[in-house]
Amino acid sequence: MVLAVSQVSESETRPGPRRVAGSSAPAARAFQADRFLQFIDVKKSYDHKTLVVKGFSLDVAEGEFITLLGPSGSGKTTILMLLAGFESVTGGEIQINGTPITRLAPYKRNIGMVFQNYALFPHMSVVENLAYPLKVRNLDRRDIDSRVEEYLSLVELSGFGNRHPAQLSGGQRQRVALARALIFEPSLVLMDEPLGALDKKLREQMQFEITRLHSKLGFTVIYVTHDQTEALTMSDRVAVFNDGVVQQCATPDVLYEQPENAFVADFIGENNLIPGTVAEIAGDRVRVTLAGGQEVLTQRGDVSGTGTDCIVSVRPEKMFIKPSDHAYDSEITACFIVRHYVGDFIRYYFELPDGSEVTIKVLNDLAAPKFDEGQNAQLIWQASDCFAFRAT
Amino acid sequence: MSEFPAYFTIWHKIGIYALRFTAAAVLFFLILPILVIIPLSFNSQPYFTFTEGMLSFEASAYSLRWYHAILENPNWILAIKNSFIIGFFATIVATVLGTIAAVGLASPDMPMKRVITALLLSPMIVPLIIIAAGMFFFYTRFNLVGTFPGLVIAHAALGVPFVIVTVTATLSGFDRSLYNAGLSLGAGPLRTFMDVVLPLIRPGVISGGLFAFVTSFDEVVLVLFLAGPDQRTIPRQMFSGLREQINPTILAVATLLVIVSVCMLVTLELLRRRSERLRGVA
Numbered sequence: 069m070v071l072a073v074s075q076v077s078e079s080e081t082r083p084g085p086r087r088v089a090g091s092s093a094p095a096a097r098a099f100q101a102d103r104f105l106q107f108i109d110v111k112k113s114y115d116h117k118t119l120v121v122k123g124f125s126l127d128v129a130e131g132e133f134i135t136l137l138g139p140s141g142s143g144k145t146t147i148l149m150l151l152a153g154f155e156s157v158t159g160g161e162i163q164i165n166g167t168p169i170t171r172l173a174p175y176k177r178n179i180g181m182v183f184q185n186y187a188l189f190p191h192m193s194v195v196e197n198l199a200y201p202l203k204v205r206n207l208d209r210r211d212i213d214s215r216v217e218e219y220l221s222l223v224e225l226s227g228f229g230n231r232h233p234a235q236l237s238g239g240q241r242q243r244v245a246l247a248r249a250l251i252f253e254p255s256l257v258l259m260d261e262p263l264g265a266l267d268k269k270l271r272e273q274m275q276f277e278i279t280r281l282h283s284k285l286g287f288t289v290i291y292v293t294h295d296q297t298e299a300l301t302m303s304d305r306v307a308v309f310n311d312g313v314v315q316q317c318a319t320p321d322v323l324y325e326q327p328e329n330a331f332v333a334d335f336i337g338e339n340n341l342i343p344g345t346v347a348e349i350a351g352d353r354v355r356v357t358l359a360g361g362q363e364v365l366t367q368r369g370d371v372s373g374t375g376t377d378c379i380v381s382v383r384p385e386k387m388f389i390k391p392s393d394h395a396y397d398s399e400i401t402a403c404f405i406v407r408h409y410v411g412d413f414i415r416y417y418f419e420l421p422d423g424s425e426v427t428i429k430v431l432n433d434l435a436a437p438k439f440d441e442g443q444n445a446q447l448i449w450q451a452s453d454c455f456a457f458r459a460t
Numbered sequence: 461m462s463e464f465p466a467y468f469t470i471w472h473k474i475g476i477y478a479l480r481f482t483a484a485a486v487l488f489f490l491i492l493p494i495l496v497i498i499p500l501s502f503n504s505q506p507y508f509t510f511t512e513g514m515l516s517f518e519a520s521a522y523s524l525r526w527y528h529a530i531l532e533n534p535n536w537i538l539a540i541k542n543s544f545i546i547g548f549f550a551t552i553v554a555t556v557l558g559t560i561a562a563v564g565l566a567s568p569d570m571p572m573k574r575v576i577t578a579l580l581l582s583p584m585i586v587p588l589i590i591i592a593a594g595m596f597f598f599y600t601r602f603n604l605v606g607t608f609p610g611l612v613i614a615h616a617a618l619g620v621p622f623v624i625v626t627v628t629a630t631l632s633g634f635d636r637s638l639y640n641a642g643l644s645l646g647a648g649p650l651r652t653f654m655d656v657v658l659p660l661i662r663p664g665v666i667s668g669g670l671f672a673f674v675t676s677f678d679e680v681v682l683v684l685f686l687a688g689p690d691q692r693t694i695p696r697q698m699f700s701g702l703r704e705q706i707n708p709t710i711l712a713v714a715t716l717l718v719i720v721s722v723c724m725l726v727t728l729e730l731l732r733r734r735s736e737r738l739r740g741v742a
Contacts, residue, residue, distance in 0.1 A: 154640050174643040175652075187641035191659045200655070201645035252646065 104130035104165060104288060105256060111159035112146050120146050122312040123160070128290070130255070133282055134317075135291040135299040138309030139335070144292045147309075148258050151290060153177050164256065180249035180257040180287070184264055186241045188233040194220070194244050195229040201252040219247040222281070239270045246278065250285065259291045263298065275302055296336055300324065308332050329370050330457040333381040340387070340426045342380045346371050346456065354456040356380050360421030364398040369457040377459035384429040386453035389416065389437055389445055396448035402426055404439035418447065494718060501526055501711035508708065526712040536713070538690075539697035546608065546693060547676040550615035554672040557616065558623025559665050563657070565624070566631040577624075584621040591618075592685040599686060606688030614682045619672025626671065630664025663731045670724050678717070 105128035112121040121143045128134050136144040149155040151162060153174030161168050169177055188197050195216055202212045220226050223243040233241055242262060249257055259278070263271045279302050282289055293299055299306045300320040307317040308331070315335075316328040327333035334341060344364075348355040352368045356378060364380060371378045388394045402418035405425075414436050416428045426447065430436045439445060464473060504523035505511050513521025530536045561580055565573055583591060595614055596605060604610030634657070642652030658665070680695035687696060694713060701710050 152640070152644055154643070173648075174640075175646050175648050177644075178646065179644060181641070181644040183637045183641060185635065185637060187635065187637040189638060189641070189656055200642075200647070204645060204647045204651065248645070 102129045103127045103163075104132075105290075106163040106166075107147075107160070108163065109160040110147070110150060110157055110162060112143070112150060112155065113158045116158075119158070120312055121150070124312075124314060125160075126307060126314065126317060128288060131286050131288055133279070133289045133291065133302060133304045135293060135303040135306045136309055137293060137296055137299040137306050137335075140294060142309040143312040144294075144309045145260060148181075148260050148290065148292050151256075152179055152181050152258055178252070178254050178256075180252070180254035182242075182245050182249045182257070182259040182262040184261045186233070186245040188241055188244055188248070190233055193230050193232055194225065194236070197233070197244060198248050198251050201248065205252065215251060219251045222250075223247045223277070238266050239274060242266065242274055243277070246281065250281065250287065254287065256288045256290070259289060261293050262291075263293075263295075271298070278302065300336075308335060310335070327369070327381070327455065327457075330379045330381065330460055333369075333379075333455065333457060338384050338427065338429075340382045340384060342382075342420065342424050342426065343422070343459065344378055344380050344456075346374050346376050346378050349374060353451065354378075356456050358400065358420065358422065359424065362400045362421070364400060364454070365451040366398075366454040366456040367452060369455040371456045371458050378456045379459050380454060380456055382449055382454045384415070384427045387426070387428045387447055387449045389428060389430065390448055392435075392448060394448065395450060397451050398454065399446055399448045401444055402447050404441060404443045404445055406441070407439070418445065497711045497714050498718065501708055501715040503708050503711075506707045508706070508711070526708045529707070529709045530712055533709070535692070535697060536709070539692050539694045542691055543677055543693040543695075546611050546615060546691070547673050549608075549612045550619055550676040551669050551673040553612060553616035554619030554676075555623050555665060555669040558620045558668055558672070559627050559661075561620070562624045562627035562631060563653070566628060566634075568636075580624055581621045583618050588679075588681040592681045595682065596685045605686055606691065608691060610686055611683065611691055614686055615676035615679060616672070618679065618682070619675050622671035622675060623665070623668030626668035627661060627664045630661040634660060663734055667728050667731050670728055674721065674724060677720075 107124050107126045110121055110124040111119055113119045124143075124147060126134075136147055138144045146155065150157050153169070153172065157170050162170050164177075189200070192200065198216045198219055199212050202215060207215075216229070217226070220229055223246055225240060225243055225247070228236065228240065233244065236244065245262070249259075262278075263274050266274060275298060278289075291299075291303065300323070303320060305317055305319055306323055308315045308323065310331050316323060316332045318326075318328075323332065323336050327336060330341065333339050342358055344356040344358040346354060347357045347363065349368060349371070354366050354368045354371060355363060356366055357363050358380065366380055369378075369381075388396070390399070400420065402420050405417040405419055407417070408415040409432075412432055413429045414432050416430060416439075418426045418428065420426060428447065437445075464476070499514065500508065500510065502522045502524065503511065503514065504521055504525060511521055530540075564570060565577055565580075570576075599605045599610050599614075604613070638656055638660070639652055642656045643649070647655060677693075678695055679693075680699055683691070683693050683696045684699070687693065692700075694717070698710050698713060
């Protein structure tokens with residue numbers, strides 16, 4: 069209990085749980101606690117009428133990299149504000165190491181935060197920006213100097229210490245913001261779309277940078293973004309948010325390959341969503357009659373019962389056009405519309421008898437077939453790559 | 461002058477010249493009375509007009525005797541001292557209160573923002589004579605009439621609106637996430653305000669303070685109502701000087717005031733440029 073309190077106090081001597089560098093594979097991680105950070109049925113309303121966050125629950129293990137992913141207005145940034153203490157919760161509780169922090173002032177939570185627009189103090193030099201959290205904690209002058217130097221080199225900005233934020237490029241400012249959020253060794257670091265203002269190349273570089281620091285220093289990250297590539301590549305787990313509720317929280321591969329509902333299937337990556345009706349449920353397999361009358365076999369998603377409306381989802385890269393060497397257990401006939409040459413692959417558009425559209429990605433090799441407009445083709449796939457979800 | 465558009469007719473051009481003439485004339489009549497007192501204050505004769513000697517630039521026609529007269533007259537010395545003392549304290553009170561008010565009004569969860577703003581800005585709009593009369597009767601109850609604290613409070617009330625207006629303007633460009641950043645780094649609200657918010661809004665605070673000082677410095681109505689003989693300020697002394705002993709001492713004081721005002725305007729302008737530069741890069 070004493071340790072639990074010191075985790076969220078201003079104490080500087082807290083024994084930080086620094087993990088050994090290079091242990092980034094999730095399986096290799098021996099988490100000290102699976103429930104380092106807990107959201108328990110957290111609710112937030114700004115106007116006392118509508119809930120922006122409706123009963124958010126999530127357990128975060130120590131050292132984990134969790135991303136909150138969702139369209140804008142889904143409540144993901146609000147979660148961050150509640151965690152940082154800039155907004156107060158309407159209901160529920162947030163705990164760190166079993167201690168509720170909901171009644172703790174933001175400046176006593178010892179949580180690092182990287183802001184969307186960096187929020188560097190423009191009137192202070194880089195060194196002064198980095199030293200600020202240490203100065204506030206009344207650290208010794210010499211300790212501050214050496215720590216600032218250490219973190220400057222950590223983000224590869226040694227020699228930039230005397231510049232002001234205005235004299236730095238976007239990527240450099242982001243590094244300073246990162247270093248400032250880490251320099252007081254918080255156990256928890258929040259990042260609110262930190263790479264949103266950077267161009268694509270810089271963004272990829274910074275993604276690498278953040279994951280490098282994360283695996284080196286071992287802090288816990290709650291990362292907010294609407295960029296799913298960012299979410300999938302950086303995170304241990306991704307919580308997909310919509311409408312103030314977590315739709316699914318899982319590792320990136322599970323999220324992509326085994327979505328739990330139609331929203332996640334649609335939101336993560338590209339997907340074909342074909343309407344149909346449940347004809348038969350047998351164990352984890354479902355037979356679906358598509359709106360156009362054809363029958364296919366799928367895995368059971370969250371469909372409830374026979375006769376209900378459902379949506380069949382198949383990834384464009386999991387569908388093939390006959391003739392093909394790939395094994396299959398579902399086959400439908402569709403009408404060719406057009407094909408788009410993308411480069412490394414070719415994208416085919418087909419129309420099903422009920423009018424819904426299907427996209428297929430085919431690797432750009434000699435086997436890529438050619439069709440005339442309106443020509444019929446046989447599309448095939450494995451039932452194990454296909455899900456039936458409740459229609460929303 | 462010659463870069464009129466090709467489609468201009470003679471009437472366009474006449475219109476343009478008429479406009480320029482009017483503008484110059486207005487400027488002339490506004491500025492001339494202020495400028496003319498400067499040479500007159502160096503008059504060696506006790507007149508308010510240019511003597512023949514002055515017009516022919518004879519050295520003997522000019523003197524500093526009216527400036528000496530200020531220094532020799534204990535009334536003037538007292539008035540100058542009072543003006544600075546009252547102005548100084550009124551400025552401090554107005555700046556502190558006005559800044560706090562502006563910061564509060566800028567907060568997103570401030571209730572009744574419009575009503576409170578209007579109330580705080582009212583001293584700028586309500587006729588001075590009404591404020592003066594009201595304060596006179598109110599202060600009598602607290603024995604504040606004829607005291608320095610009374611005048612300081614009264615002048616601070618007049619200065620607060622200026623501070624609120626300038627600080628609010630600076631705060632409108634202030635990024636609230638900087639404040640949140642301060643909190644997240646472990647600094648309490650007060651420390652964050654002193655270390656982060658105040659340095660960034662300082663230009664607004666200082667220019668508001670200067671406005672408050674000038675307001676107090678040339679204020680005469682409240683002084684007439686509330687000040688006793690011990691609290692006479694420069695404007696009050698000039699006012700009575702005009703009626704009692706007409707001599708160019710007033711002009712010498714006025715010249716000094718013009719110099720003070722010019723210095724303040726220059727400071728304001730420099731501050732404005734600095735804040736623009738800061739905001740441009742922030």
